[in-house]
Amino acid sequence: xxxxxxxxxxxxxxxxxxxxxxxxxxxxxxxxxxxxxxxxxxxxxxxxxxxxxxxxxxxxxxxxxxxxxxxxxxxxxxxxxxxxxxxxxxxxxxxxxxxxxxxxxxxxxxxxxxxxxxxxxxxxxxxxxxxxxxxxxxxxxxxxxxxxxxxxxxxxxxxxxxxxxxxxxxxxxxxxxxxxxxxxxxxxxxxxxxxxxxxxxxxxxxxxxxxxxxxxxxxxxxxxxxxxxxxxxxxxxxxxxxxxxxxxxxxxxxxxxxxxxxxxxxxxxxxxxxxxxxxxxxxxxxxxxxxxxxxxxxxxxxxxxxxxxxxxxxxxxxxxxxxxxxxxxxxxxxxxx
Amino acid sequence: xxxxxxxxxxxxxxxxxxxxxxxxxxxxxxxxxxxxxxxxxxxxxxxxxxxxxxxxxxxxxxxxxxxxxxxxxxxxxxxxxxxxxxxxxxxxxxxxxxxxxxxxxxxxxxxxxxxxxxxxxxxxxxxxxxxxxxxxxxxxxxxxxxxxxxxxxxxxxxxxxxxxxxxxxxxxxxxxxxxxxxxxxxxxxxxxxxxxxxxxxxxxxxxxxxxxxxxxxxxxxxxxxxxxxxxxxxxxxxxxxxxxxxxxxxxxxxxxxxxxxxxxxxxxxxxxxxxxxxxxxxxxxxxxxxxxxxxxxxxxxxxxxxxxxxxxxxxxxxxxxxxxxxxxxxxxxxxxx
Numbered sequence: 001x002x003x004x005x006x007x008x009x010x011x012x013x014x015x016x017x018x019x020x021x022x023x024x025x026x027x028x029x030x031x032x033x034x035x036x037x038x039x040x041x042x043x044x045x046x047x048x049x050x051x052x053x054x055x056x057x058x059x060x061x062x063x064x065x066x067x068x069x070x071x072x073x074x075x076x077x078x079x080x081x082x083x084x085x086x087x088x089x090x091x092x093x094x095x096x097x098x099x100x101x102x103x104x105x106x107x108x109x110x111x112x113x114x115x116x117x118x119x120x121x122x123x124x125x126x127x128x129x130x131x132x133x134x135x136x137x138x139x140x141x142x143x144x145x146x147x148x149x150x151x152x153x154x155x156x157x158x159x160x161x162x163x164x165x166x167x168x169x170x171x172x173x174x175x176x177x178x179x180x181x182x183x184x185x186x187x188x189x190x191x192x193x194x195x196x197x198x199x200x201x202x203x204x205x206x207x208x209x210x211x212x213x214x215x216x217x218x219x220x221x222x223x224x225x226x227x228x229x230x231x232x233x234x235x236x237x238x239x240x241x242x243x244x245x246x247x248x249x250x251x252x253x254x255x256x257x258x259x260x261x262x263x264x265x266x267x268x269x270x271x272x273x274x275x276x277x278x279x280x281x282x283x284x285x286x287x288x289x290x291x292x293x294x295x296x297x298x299x300x301x302x303x304x305x306x307x308x309x310x311x312x313x314x315x316x317x318x319x320x321x322x323x324x325x326x327x328x329x330x331x332x333x334x335x336x337x
Numbered sequence: 338x339x340x341x342x343x344x345x346x347x348x349x350x351x352x353x354x355x356x357x358x359x360x361x362x363x364x365x366x367x368x369x370x371x372x373x374x375x376x377x378x379x380x381x382x383x384x385x386x387x388x389x390x391x392x393x394x395x396x397x398x399x400x401x402x403x404x405x406x407x408x409x410x411x412x413x414x415x416x417x418x419x420x421x422x423x424x425x426x427x428x429x430x431x432x433x434x435x436x437x438x439x440x441x442x443x444x445x446x447x448x449x450x451x452x453x454x455x456x457x458x459x460x461x462x463x464x465x466x467x468x469x470x471x472x473x474x475x476x477x478x479x480x481x482x483x484x485x486x487x488x489x490x491x492x493x494x495x496x497x498x499x500x501x502x503x504x505x506x507x508x509x510x511x512x513x514x515x516x517x518x519x520x521x522x523x524x525x526x527x528x529x530x531x532x533x534x535x536x537x538x539x540x541x542x543x544x545x546x547x548x549x550x551x552x553x554x555x556x557x558x559x560x561x562x563x564x565x566x567x568x569x570x571x572x573x574x575x576x577x578x579x580x581x582x583x584x585x586x587x588x589x590x591x592x593x594x595x596x597x598x599x600x601x602x603x604x605x606x607x608x609x610x611x612x613x614x615x616x617x618x619x620x621x622x623x624x625x626x627x628x629x630x631x632x633x634x635x636x637x638x639x640x641x642x643x644x645x646x647x648x649x650x651x652x653x654x655x656x657x658x659x660x661x662x663x664x665x666x667x668x669x670x671x672x673x674x
Contacts, residue, residue: 037374039396058622059376278659285395285624285655318622322615322662 015164016257017171017199019206025072025168026175032104033068034060038180043283048299049307053181055173058288058318062100064093065170065316069195071101072169073158082107084154089142091117092245093317094160099130110155112145120321161195162251171199177312178208186311188295191215191224191265192246194254196316201261212263216298218273223249224258225265242270242326245291245317266298266305273297274327290326292316352501353594354508354536356543362409362505363512369441370405371397375517380620385636386644390518392510395625395655399437401430402507402653406532408438409506410495419444421491426479428454429582430654431497436467447492449482457658498532499588508536514649515545523648525632528552528561528602529583531591533653538598549600553635556604560586561595565602579607579663582628582654603635603642610634611664617652627663629653
């Protein structure tokens with residue numbers, strides 16, 4: 001998804017959340033979102049040379065941290081607006097988590113999916129009671145269809161990341177980790193559209209400015225890395241990474257926050273993503289999706305940057321097609337298609 | 338493994354652990370074994386009609402609760418005995434966990450494996466530094482080889498379940514759960530050789546006699562169910578269940594404890610094991626092996642027995658061959674072979 005989608009949510013397009021926004025988001029989420037546990041692994045500590053604290057957002061409602069931003073954005077709407085429902089055209093965890101949030105609040109969720117979206121994702125949205133509309137697999141078609149639904153139903157468009165309340169919701173992870181992990185020194189999160197990473201940057205800056213916040217992304221979808229290097233937005237063009245949650249590109253807003261506050265971006269190869277995913281499943285016995293292991297892959301691939309430090313790692317989600325694991329070679333090409 | 342192996346550990350063949358044994362085991366394990374977390378799942382509560390508390394022994398050292406019994410048995414040996422090492426002929430989690438315990442204590446572990454044991458199990462033992470001896474795939478050959486090693490090295494034979502210190506180690510799970518879960522009413526554990534189930538029975542009887550302790554086992558390996566019905570030991574004969582950790586049969590000792598103290602045994606089909614395993618991976622995002630989901634499968638298959646109650650479920654282990662998941666049909670026959 002490119003920054004061209006931003007005009008669909010014009011009301012908040014330049015707002016940057018501050019500490020009260022994160023605290024308000026935490027209050028909205030309390031009792032609904034899980035305060036996910038932090039797990040440790042002595043074998044991964046030994047392997048990395050650092051002391052690692054894994055925030056298990058794979059245990060989050062809907063199986064991904066995206067529930068935080070989606071639920072917060074929906075709850076933050078004026079009541080007369082939220083009762084008309086929500087619409088989005090993400091095909092990933094944002095769509096399922098927004099659908100779940102809408103169901104919990106008893107309002108309709110309209111999800112626009114490209115015709116070629118994986119069946120498992122169509123089913124997940126339908127299972128949560130979302131109204132699925134299929135469209136041609138182009139960004140223009142998805143935007144047009146979402147706009148049509150918005151006009152017809154009065155539903156609010158909730159952007160997957162370029163939305164200040166979504167960013168505020170994702171940033172609550174930093175609030176929890178700072179309470180759960182004494183003397184945290186580093187936080188590493190995946191970066192795609194940048195909602196999570198900018199939320200963590202802003203929350204950590206407000207509460208614990210000494211904590212370094214790093215982004216990690218696939219080398220095949222390294223728009224954040226390149227954009228920071230060049231000092232201007234350089235979006236991904238149809239990135240083919242196995243980390244299907246990390247194919248989006250930064251918006252002007254998230255780029256601005258990350259450029260100002262993130263310590264840096266580390267990139268990883270597809271092979272590093274796969275081997276790290278397998279490592280997490282084998283050693284930690286956790287089901288984590290490819291996108292969710294990218295921060296650990298980045299830490300292992302750039303261990304010299306983090307050695308000897310206390311590092312928080314966000315395991316962002318666990319929604320995987322269990323019929324076809326990405327390291328099973330016979331089906332690898334299908335899964336990437 | 339039949340009760341005929343008991344003579345290899347004659348010194349403790351009739352001892353039944355009591356509360357001080359469980360407390361001593363807990364003290365030996367403290368700081369080495371993980372005090373594993375208890376997780377909950379609102380969707381599985383809704384599905385079962387009960388309130389479920391999952392003890393995550395898949396996060397235990399070595400990936401299975403077997404570490405508790407193995408480490409406790411090894412630490413309970415007189416020092417002059419333990420320095421000569423340990424020997425066993427299990428091919429499952431007991432072998433890897435005993436090897437890990439021996440490595441942590443700096444003593445040798447000798448593991449006798451049948452030639453046809455899965456490569457992944459041979460590799461797991463070797464990875465932990467165990468000395469693997471391959472033998473013909475018969476119980477007689479395994480016992481003979483273990484006896485030979487015992488005589489040659491002075492290593493202590495540690496039986497996978499027919500050993501009072503192994504039973505005491507497994508029973509520490511009940512001590513932890515009673516502290517972690519207020520007002521627990523039921524405990525369900527898998528039953529194979531009966532070390533875990535008899536440990537839970539004895540510990541719960543001592544500390545919380547109102548807690549019902551249930552066993553769960555595959556219908557294809559239902560020796561506990563049949564033995565309790567008939568009032569005499571009726572061992573499994575080459576059971577073909579996918580739950581490869583549940584193919585052993587009760588010993589006289591574990592049968593005696595279970596007959597006296599367990600509330601009952603529930604059995605489950607292979608299909609119920611597979612669908613429950615998938616459910617746990619999808620909903621809880623936990624890697625749990627087939628044997629480890631049998632208690633939940635039993636609860637779901639016999640939901641009327643547990644409806645409305647607060648039920649502790651032991652997720653016993655997470656050691657799975659990630660190249661071949663049991664619900665992937667093309668490879669199903671291989672894995673059961």
